[in-house]
Amino acid sequence: MTIIDVRNVDFKYKDELVLKNITFHEDAPVITGLWGRNGAGKTTLMKLLSGQEREVSGNLSVLGAHPFNNSVITKNISYLREDHYFGKSWTVKDALHFASLFNENWKQEEADALIEQFKLPRKKKITSFSKGMHTMVQLVIGLASHSKVTIFDEPTNGLDAHARKQFFQALKDSYEKDPRYILISSHHINEIEPLCEKLMIISDHIVQFHEPIEYFQTQGVSMMGKIEDIESIVDPENILETTHMMGQSKVMVNVALTKELQAACEQNNIQLEKASMQDFLVNITS
Amino acid sequence: MNHLKGPIKIIFKDLKLQLYIFTAITLVLVIIYNGVGLYVGPDNFYPFISGPIYGILLFTPFFMFGDALKSTIGLGGTRINYLTSLIINYLVYIISLVIVHNVLFQLSELITDHTKSTMHIYHIASFFGVSNAISYFWVDMLIGIFFVGTGTIIAAVLYRFGYVWTLGITLGLGVLGFLWFTLGDMGKILKWILENKYLLLHLLGVLGVVCMMLTYPLMKQVKLKL
Structure with a gap:
């Protein structure tokens, strides 16, 4: 069954084009990372997928239907914003109760276990919580919803290292028991990389890449040596960034790290290493 | 109906608190007025207890496109479910x-009838010439529907078009109304209103229902202010 089918979708806020001709497709449950620079259109895409907003043009289908104003579909979609809104007088208990009414596959036992794990006080008002605790409530709802499409926007904001580890483990466990489409938006790609099977990159309001994570794990290398030697091995058009120091050049290149490339670099006395994914993404979207 | 359970409970959590607060305020007013009627006993003492309840009925809609809407949409509710x-x-x-x-x-009337209290609460239903308890209830219902309906449509227009546009529209309508009032012949209309007060009240109730229904086309595709 098609989980997500987005074709030629545009979205505007007043006259400002936020998403342009977005097209992608997903048939199978998968954990996908969503990366893009500020203002690229990530949040808008997540709002469209969750049915919170409607596209200006194009076709968008989630779980076989358009999600906007469609409560049959939105019962199977959870979108947890970065600073998710809870009522001012809501306690954790209220938030979980209300969330259970909106989600068809809600798992109360999982919610209870996560509340215990994160040590969240059930009767305390969420407005009195720290940023990290507020985030934890969102994560509990996102995981316990078991929605067929679950979207997390910056899920680790405000969490300490221990809580992050707990969340990633809980996410893995929950996904293994019940595979579903999970989209995680994060600026910190290194953090979500071990979880993701796919990565979507939004840049300049378009989906620039939507590839298996392995593509990004091999693509992008750093080379250090004489620039003439480097340019004899790689196409100069693929060079993303160049810095010069003491007669040597350090470049980042948009090519895959292959055995052939390693051999060529050895022959030309060029130091070669895999570029960090974060740096590579920053450069290809610059 | 199952789709409405979540939004209904979220909205009710907000409204329940107001219901308790304004019940308490009205009760305090009744106790004070009864005390004055019993122990001071002024002549022609016709106090009005409807103010807080009418007031909150008029103003509640202005708060209903805030917290509750944001929470409902955030948890996966739709605009249409929210409005319903x-x-x-x-x-x-x-x-x-x-x-x-x-x-x-009615309790106050009962106390006055059985004690030496001089107090008779003024109920706006008496203005419309009705006298039994059911009619009193019905008059309040119509006023409530009118207040909530008009409050809701104004709140929806504010949400959809923003303050600048709404104030502009209000100013335009105000100027037109003023010109009509000063230059037009209001005599016939005023005469009709005075002769058909009870009918007018029902028309206002219908207007309230129409206003509430008109919030659907205004809000069902509105861009969220989250």
Whole structure:
């Protein structure tokens, strides 16, 4: 069954084009990372997928239907914003109760276990919580919803290292028991990389890449040596960034790290290493 | 109906608190007025207890496109579900407040009849020439529907078009109304109103229902201010 089918979708806020001709497709449950620079259109895409907003043009289908104003579909979609809104007088208990009414596959036992794990006080008002605790409530709802499409926007904001580890483990466990489409938006790609099977990159309001994570794990290398030697091995058009120091050049290149490339670099006395994914993404979207 | 359970409960959590607060305020007013009627005994003492309840019925809609809407949409509710749940909640809210108002009114009348109290609470229903308890309840219902309906449409226009546009539209309508009032012949209309007060009240009730229904096309595709 098609989980997500987005074709030629545009979205505007007043006259400002936020998403342009977005097209992608997903048939199978998968954990996908969503990366893009500020203002690229990530949040808008997540709002469209969750049915919170409607596209200006194009076709968008989630779980076989358009999600906007469609409560049959939105019962199977959870979108947890970065600073998710809870009522001012809501306690954790209220938030979980209300969330259970909106989600068809809600798992109360999982919610209870996560509340215990994160040590969240059930009767305390969420407005009195720290940023990290507020985030934890969102994560509990996102995981316990078991929605067929679950979207997390910056899920680790405000969490300490221990809580992050707990969340990633809980996410893995929950996904293994019940595979579903999970989209995680994060600026910190290194953090979500071990979880993701796919990565979507939004840049300049378009989906620039939507590839298996392995593509990004091999693509992008750093080379250090004489620039003439480097340019004899790689196409100069693929060079993303160049810095010069003491007669040597350090470049980042948009090519895959292959055995052939390693051999060529050895022959030309060029130091070669895999570029960090974060740096590579920053450069290809610059 | 199952789709409405979440939004209905979220909205009711907000409205329940207001219901308790304004029941308490009205009760305090009734106690004070009864005390004055019993122990001071002024002549021609006709106090009015409807103010807080009418006031909150008029102003509640201005808060209903805030917290509750954001929470509902955030958890996966839709705009249409929210509006339907809002109307169901409004109905329960109006009926509850009108019951509180009329029970306290009738209780006060009972106290006055059986004591030396000089106090008679003024109920706006007497202005419309009706006299029995059910008619009193019905008059309050119509006023409640009119207040909530008009409040809701104004709040929806504010949400959809923003303050600048709404104030512009209001100013334009105000100028037109003023010109009509000063240059036009108001005599016939005023005469008709005075002769058909009870009918006018029903027309205002219908207007309230129409206003509530008009919030659907205004809000069902509105861009969220989250």
